[in-house]
Amino acid sequence: MKPVLENVEKQFEMYQILNEDGKIVNKEDVPDLSDDELKELMKRMVYTRILDQRSIALNRQGRLGFYAPTAGQEASQLASQFALEKEDFILPGYRDVPQLIWQGLPLYQAFLFSRGHFHGNQMPEDLQALSPQIIIGAQYVQAAGVALGMKKRGKKNVAVTYTGDGGTSQGDFYEGINMAGAYNAPAIFFVQNNYFAISVPVELQTAAKTLAQKSVAAGIEGIQVDGMDPLAVYAVTKHARERAINGEGPMLIETLTYRYGPHTMAGDDPTRYRTEDLDNEWEKKDPIVRFRKYLEEKNLWSEEEENEVIEGAKEDIKKAIKKADEYPKQKVTDLIENMFEELPANLEEQMEEYKEKESK
Incomplete structure (x- = not known):
């Protein structure tokens, strides 16, 4: 008989569909996305990378306030949001503004949120979401409550929330997944494991070999997925959503990902706790490069199309920051x-x- 821990580790091996070279390694699970949908997901990832670059520049110019870089986490964030429906409820962490934008938050309001303006926290009426949570892990408890409310109202929707690896060390993390499991609430809990909670490496956060296996204690389903693989993230999110609305309960999804920039722009220096070799290793796993190779192989993407998205993003950002500047102080x-x-x-x-x- 194998040791219990060894069985748990095997159970939570990383799930992947698209490898670092843009090649399919799991043909059976390739999601049923049309060519147009694949291109749309790529457009959103490229757009968001440009938004991240420009937001960092705007922060350094003093035109934005708080900002948490997102480069490297586009597949984890956007492919999961791409699998949602309009009426699903998003409870984001502070790095998860991109999901809100693609779910319907105007870009100028995202900039106002960064500046601490109250209008940046006023979600449009047709956007089912809370403003980004600054308290680490607090959104997990809120997500359990929102999901339970949906269940009691008979809605066929889910509550989706995100935290980082450091968030799993918070009591709210356990309380949230336990409550959702106990009440069989339609919730999807994401742990975006980028390996460093600010400067603390994940191996100092927990003795668990995976964060996905923390689902076992709450009696809910859990899975670890390649967070740099947009197809895998989409497929797993779609599966989790279908389970939830069919009454099969919540799910904990650990996405293995990486943030290429600092934790936030508030003085963090990642070179003090991350090595150049580690950064180079993860650069090779870039979700945009990987997805680009896949789409180019299918003749669905070109350099011209990507440049068009980039220029469009820059123009949108220019207009949005101007509108934010002109909004009443x-x-x-x-x-x-x-x-x-x-x-x-x-x-x-x-x-x-x-x-x-x-x-x-």
């Missing part, structure tokens, strides 16, 4: 008004003081 009274439905006495006094200052 947030006032102190705006902040106070948005804190409470009914202001306590001390804030009522402050409100009057600031109204008088702002009127001058």
Whole structure:
């Protein structure tokens, strides 16, 4: 009889469809995506890479506030969102703004969110989502609650949430997956394992060989997937969604991925805790390069098409940052008004003081 841990490790071996060279290694599970859908997913990945580059530049210029780079995680983020329906509910972490944008958040509002403007946190009426969660792992508990609400209302939709490898060390992570499992709620929990929670490597976060196996304790399904493989991420998300809406319960998906930039633009220096050899190893797994090779082999993608997407992204970003610049500045009274439905006495006094200052 094999040791229990050895069996668990084998059970959670990484799932993959498209390898680093853009070759199919799992023909049976290739998702049923049309040529147009494959191209659309590629467009979104390229667009988001440009958005990341421009956002970093805008942050350095002082035109954006908080920003968490996303380059390297496009397959994990966008292929999972691509498998969702419009009425599914997204509960993102702070690095997951791209999913919100492609689900319907206007780009200028994403920029306002970065600046701390309240309008950046006001989701459009047709967008089922919360604003990005800054507290590590807190969205997991919220996702369990949203999913349970969907179940009680008889909705055929799912609640989808994301955290990083460091988020699995938080109590909210366990509480969220346990509650969803206990109530068989239609939730999909993503752990985007980019191997470093800021500067702490994943092997110091946990003794578990995979993060996917943490699903066992909650009695829910779990899987580890190549997070640089858009086809695998899409296929697994689609499977998890179908299970959930059919009453088969929640699922924990660990995507093995990598962030090419710093944790955030707030002074993090990844060269202090990541080696050049490690960076080079993951550069070879770039999800965009991999997917490009696959589409070119199918005669579905060209350099001209990619350049067109790049120029379109730059133009959209230019217009969006201009709109964000022109949006009415947030006032102190705006902040106070948005804190409470009914202001306590001390804030009522402050409100009057600031109204008088702002009127001058």
